[in-house]
Amino acid sequence: MGAIILFFIKEEKRTLIFNVSLLFSLIPFLFSLYLLFFFFANPKLEISFFSYHLKEFKFIFKIDSFAIFLIFLNNFLFPLSIFFSKEDIFFRIKEFNIWVLLSQTALNFLFASETLLNFFIFWEFSIIPFYFLIGIWGGERKGIANYKFVFYTLLSGVLLLTGIIGVLTGIFDKESKIAFFLFLIAFSIKVPLFPFHTWLPDAHTEAPTAGSVILAGMLLKMGTWGFYKFLIPLFPYPFEIYKNLIIFIAIFSIFYGALMSFAQDDLKRLIAYSSVSHMGFVIMGLSTGKTSGIQGAFFQMFNHGIVTGALFILVGILYKRTHTRKLLDYGGISKIMPRFSFFFILFFIATVALPGTSNFVGEFLVIFSSFMTKLGYGIILSFAPFASALYALKAIKRTLWGKIVNKGLIHLPDINFRERFILTLFLLFVFLIGILPFPFLYILYR
Amino acid sequence: MIEDILKIYLPETLLTVFLLINIFFMISRGKKGYYFFLIFSYLFLIIADIISSAEGFIFLIDIGSFFILYTFYLNERKEDFCTQNLFIFAHLISLHLILKTNSLLIFFISLELLSFVFYILIGLETKEFKDIAPLVRYFVIGSLSSIILLFSIVLIYTRTQDLSYDAFVMFNKIDPVFRLSIFLFIFALGFKILFIPFQFFMPDVFEKIRIHYLVLISLTPKAGILIFLYKIKFYLPEILFPISVFAIITLFFSNLAGIYDKKIKRVLAYSTISHSSFLLFSILLSEPYAKNVLFYYLLIYFIMKGGIFLSLNYFFDKNEDLEFKELKGLYFTDKIIAVSALLFILSLASFPPTGGFFAKFYLLYELFKSGFVKEVFILLILTVLGFGYYIKFLNSFFLEPAKIRKVKYEKFYKYFTLILGIISLFSFIFIKFFI
Numbered sequence: 001m002g003a004i005i006l007f008f009i010k011e012e013k014r015t016l017i018f019n020v021s022l023l024f025s026l027i028p029f030l031f032s033l034y035l036l037f038f039f040f041a042n043p044k045l046e047i048s049f050f051s052y053h054l055k056e057f058k059f060i061f062k063i064d065s066f067a068i069f070l071i072f073l074n075n076f077l078f079p080l081s082i083f084f085s086k087e088d089i090f091f092r093i094k095e096f097n098i099w100v101l102l103s104q105t106a107l108n109f110l111f112a113s114e115t116l117l118n119f120f121i122f123w124e125f126s127i128i129p130f131y132f133l134i135g136i137w138g139g140e141r142k143g144i145a146n147y148k149f150v151f152y153t154l155l156s157g158v159l160l161l162t163g164i165i166g167v168l169t170g171i172f173d174k175e176s177k178i179a180f181f182l183f184l185i186a187f188s189i190k191v192p193l194f195p196f197h198t199w200l201p202d203a204h205t206e207a208p209t210a211g212s213v214i215l216a217g218m219l220l221k222m223g224t225w226g227f228y229k230f231l232i233p234l235f236p237y238p239f240e241i242y243k244n245l246i247i248f249i250a251i252f253s254i255f256y257g258a259l260m261s262f263a264q265d266d267l268k269r270l271i272a273y274s275s276v277s278h279m280g281f282v283i284m285g286l287s288t289g290k291t292s293g294i295q296g297a298f299f300q301m302f303n304h305g306i307v308t309g310a311l312f313i314l315v316g317i318l319y320k321r322t323h324t325r326k327l328l329d330y331g332g333i334s335k336i337m338p339r340f341s342f343f344f345i346l347f348f349i350a351t352v353a354l355p356g357t358s359n360f361v362g363e364f365l366v367i368f369s370s371f372m373t374k375l376g377y378g379i380i381l382s383f384a385p386f387a388s389a390l391y392a393l394k395a396i397k398r399t400l401w402g403k404i405v406n407k408g409l410i411h412l413p414d415i416n417f418r419e420r421f422i423l424t425l426f427l428l429f430v431f432l433i434g435i436l437p438f439p440f441l442y443i444l445y446r
Numbered sequence: 447m448i449e450d451i452l453k454i455y456l457p458e459t460l461l462t463v464f465l466l467i468n469i470f471f472m473i474s475r476g477k478k479g480y481y482f483f484l485i486f487s488y489l490f491l492i493i494a495d496i497i498s499s500a501e502g503f504i505f506l507i508d509i510g511s512f513f514i515l516y517t518f519y520l521n522e523r524k525e526d527f528c529t530q531n532l533f534i535f536a537h538l539i540s541l542h543l544i545l546k547t548n549s550l551l552i553f554f555i556s557l558e559l560l561s562f563v564f565y566i567l568i569g570l571e572t573k574e575f576k577d578i579a580p581l582v583r584y585f586v587i588g589s590l591s592s593i594i595l596l597f598s599i600v601l602i603y604t605r606t607q608d609l610s611y612d613a614f615v616m617f618n619k620i621d622p623v624f625r626l627s628i629f630l631f632i633f634a635l636g637f638k639i640l641f642i643p644f645q646f647f648m649p650d651v652f653e654k655i656r657i658h659y660l661v662l663i664s665l666t667p668k669a670g671i672l673i674f675l676y677k678i679k680f681y682l683p684e685i686l687f688p689i690s691v692f693a694i695i696t697l698f699f700s701n702l703a704g705i706y707d708k709k710i711k712r713v714l715a716y717s718t719i720s721h722s723s724f725l726l727f728s729i730l731l732s733e734p735y736a737k738n739v740l741f742y743y744l745l746i747y748f749i750m751k752g753g754i755f756l757s758l759n760y761f762f763d764k765n766e767d768l769e770f771k772e773l774k775g776l777y778f779t780d781k782i783i784a785v786s787a788l789l790f791i792l793s794l795a796s797f798p799p800t801g802g803f804f805a806k807f808y809l810l811y812e813l814f815k816s817g818f819v820k821e822v823f824i825l826l827i828l829t830v831l832g833f834g835y836y837i838k839f840l841n842s843f844f845l846e847p848a849k850i851r852k853v854k855y856e857k858f859y860k861y862f863t864l865i866l867g868i869i870s871l872f873s874f875i876f877i878k879f880f881i
Binding site: 054120121122124125127128131132135136147150151154155158161162165166168169171 | 792797798799803807810811814815819822823826827829830833837840841844845877878
């Protein structure tokens with residue numbers, strides 16, 4: 001609706017475009033906030049709001065306590081991204097807002113999809129807005145990043161569609177290993193798990209800030225949601241057989257992502273690789289099959305959306321002022337931009353999962369469930385926060401501390417009110433969940 | 447008896463009368479009333495189809511031709527229109543006969559008439575001598591395939607003394623002559639539906655044809671031959687396996703070649719070949735799925751393919767050899783046309799929730815159900831390959847900075863294209879009538 005209205009507004013009316021876009025982005029946010037409170041009161045509630053049967057094809061949309069978690073996150077990130085973009089996007093703003101609103105709608109419907117076919121429709125549809133977001137407002141290497149993103153995602157779509165057709169026709173049953181692997185690889189590309197992650201650093205790095213926030217915050221969750229909603233319930237037997245393989249890949253992704261992140265010189269790539277590590281935690285939690293593991297995985301999904309989203313905004317703020325993302329070009333920022341540094345440190349601390357922050361709750365639950373699954377998994381995973389600390393400390397040290405090497409940085413303005421407001425909202429959730437996780441744990445209890 | 451035959455062949459009889467009236471218009475100088483003649487002729491044709499209880503495919507082809515004719519009439523050089531329409535009537539007669547006949551001989555004659563119409567249409571448009579080469583090649587290979595087709599029919603006749611489709615049933619299946627005749631029959635038809643290796647010269651021909659005829663060549667004859675193959679499979683199920691193998695190989699090579707081509711017409715040619723190959727797979731299905739899938743896919747294909755030609759029509763009018771780089775930034779010059787083109791391209795590339803996706807999904811779903819699991823997987827992978835050339839449209843229309851000047855489309859034409867684009871987006875609702 002908002003996208004259609006935007007189409008008829010003149011490009012010159014910049015403020016009006018952003019306000020209309022923000023308004024239409026906030027409506028679902030308020031609605032999802034209302035629903036979230038509804039679920040706090042009754043976690044076992046299931047709200048079915050659309051159902052259509054066309055012979056063997058079913059289109060059902062339903063919201064349960066798990067879906068609302070991601071729908072809320074989705075509707076929280078999009079308005080903030082639009083709000084931030086007002087000072088970040090300066091050309092083709094109408095189109096930008098149209099694509100952002102369309103992707104918000106697509107993702108809302110995706111997380112509410114109860115049946116495979118409508119899930120796939122929104123899975124594929126979500127490529128289109130991101131293709132334009134990266135292709136038009138992306139960085140210097142947007143062309144290659146876009147091709148990589150589109151082809152990886154299309155490939156995942158092909159595998160998923162083959163599996164879906166097989167399930168719908170009844171040829172692939174609960175024991176079908178082929179179908180299991182088709183779904184597994186399709187979701188692993190989107191998550192992304194090693195070795196299907198190579199599209200992610202490029203897409204994240206080249207996307208505009210709002211695109212990176214949404215990519216990290218929501219697009220990766222499509223894969224993990226698919227894991228939870230369809231892969232495990234549809235193929236329980238192959239899942240049991242190959243559970244250890246998935247856990248091994250998840251653990252490898254956690255450490256690989258963290259070490260690759262440590263090796264990066266580009267701040268945005270550093271955060272992008274950290275996503276591989278965090279999403280490994282999510283898959284680890286889901287694969288344990290324990291209640292605490294699933295709770296941890298959902299917490300981790302939410303936290304990753306919040307923390308990584310905030311970090312991408314911080315990089316966006318810095319890039320807007322310095323036009324560089326190279327760590328070597330920074331140094332001594334804490335002396336020039338103290339408020340910026342305050343947020344920068346807190347969000348990086350959150351990625352390391354320090355107690356009191358939201359990531360701690362998620363990672364703790366996942367590690368706890370890993371111990372319950374196998375002692376060895378738990379012991380290995382206990383070292384994961386140390387691996388995260390490597391890249392987090394590197395980023396903080398190279399960016400904030402030390403001498404001001406680059407003289408051009410001396411007159412950088414600190415973050416303004418708009419930026420502070422956005423980052424404070426993010427920070428609110430980091431500590432709210434970190435200190436008071438119980439209401440959220442309650443709705444994620446099954 | 448005669449009344450029955452007249453009733454069955456009423457649309458074809460009417461078409462012949464219209465063709466003669468059209469000739470009268472051609473030789474008379476005044477063109478007054480021609481526009482009304484066309485509207486009424488198509489109206490009567492549809493009524494005749496209803497009276498003769500024609501099958502759905504014939505309705506589809508008639509309405510499709512009418513749609514192509516009139517949408518292009520809006521941007522057409524009016525003085526040429528009368529001549530072109532003569533050939534369109536002739537092509538409709540041949541298509542009707544192909545779809546109605548049960549005789550191999552009439553099928554052959556109708557197919558020749560169809561090819562003849564296109565040789566003339568293509569030849570009419572050739573402006574320079576150097577352009578003739580691909581057309582001559584088209585004509586020579588076409589003639590050669592006709593000879594082979596005739597030879598295969600003769601072989602069938604010598605063994606069975608029958609020229610109806612029943613001859614295929616009567617044939618002794620282990621007879622080497624049967625195998626030879628079937629091989630030649632499929633080989634010759636391969637030219638008409640652009641099987642490998644015939645598909646490689648088709649983009650050259652496409653390049654030289656005016657877009658108005660290109661739409662026609664891409665849509666109705668393809669549909670005609672596909673429907674014929676769909677009918678013949680009941681008599682000759684042996685053709686199904688080679689068709690599927692050829693279709694996959696053709697799809698692979700055409701999608702690969704499309705990625706590297708820079709000219710829009712050639713890429714659209716590859717897209718036609720790709721969709722024809724997909725459509726061929728619907729023939730492999732059992733009844734009633736084959737008919738339903740073929741009809742639904744053809745309907746969607748008519749909308750999306752017709753639509754993309756329609757949205758780029760004006761640019762082709764200015765430059766027949768249009769390249770992607772020449773349409774850079776189309777979005778900045780004409781938003782409505784660019785958005786319409788986007789919807790058609792997404793549908794052609796089978797992105798959900800467009801009609802193109804549901805057409806392919808329905809086909810693949812039924813194929814999977816019939817046990818063609820490997821084929822479905824290969825087809826899906828090749829669809830990704832095909833996206834390699836559809837993305838070039840989006841890149842040049844939307845991502846690149848503006849290069850073309852603002853064009854002046856008629857308002858009605860522009861909004862008609864947009865409405866068609868929206869229909870293409872929501873045409874998945876039609877699937878309800880085919881499941």
